[in-house]
């Protein structure tokens with residue numbers, strides 16, 4: 472089974488990408504809706520949560536872990552890799568690789584939560600591979616609540632997106648990384664505001680594609696993944712609102728099951 476976790480429901484954008492890239496592969500998802508958001512918390516807390524989330528997925532049969540959450544990927548990857556014996560995927564590297572293929576001028580914008588942007592991870596990873604790149608980062612803390620509120624195409628959302636993207640636009644970026652689970656939901660608004668000439672890199676599809684490649688390159692691991700077209704979605708808290716948001720992201724009704732690392736202790 473492919474184990475995917477996020478701070479909440481937003482990671483379903485990655486689930487959707489994985490379902491498209493690897494149809495029929497079994498998925499176990501954990502969304503930490505009881506402790507969301509992670510993007511406003513300290514690294515120490517996010518690391519602790521990410522370790523617990525991973526343990527929960529491994530206990531539920533995950534043979535590979537995908538940290539769909541950009542914030543957890545930014546600050547907890549090393550700790551999770553050190554603590555578990557399964558391959559651990561994060562969403563930053565695939566997005567950076569795709570971005571470097573797409574950029575022509577090497578002027579790159581990155582948007583994400585405060586924790587992700589403050590970690591400096593995107594900038595570091597881009598500059599490691601392309602030292603002459605110019606990277607401009609902008610935290611966009613209001614976008615997660617707007618997506619969760621279902622305000623995808625409201626005038627207020629368009630106005631806030633425009634304001635957040637303005638500093639990146641004036642720097643004439645040619646590529647923009649959506650460094651947060653929730654931002655693919657706003658891709659159309661973002662694309663309109665940043666302009667047609669800017670390539671938009673969606674970390675959910677970039678990650679799904681690199682997992683597909685990894686499975687193709689590692690037949691033994693691939694054989695260990697069950698493929699009965701089943702997906703289970705665990706969340707640490709359930710409300711009708713989470714159910715609605717989940718439906719709007721994945722595009723159909725899914726059953727959320729109430730469970731989590733805390734129940735297992």
Ligand code: DGL
Pocket residue numbers: 477478479481482507508509510511539540541542543584587615650651652653
């Ligand atoms: N999942 C988080 C991320 O991708 C966004 C929501 C949160 O702050 O927890 O960074």
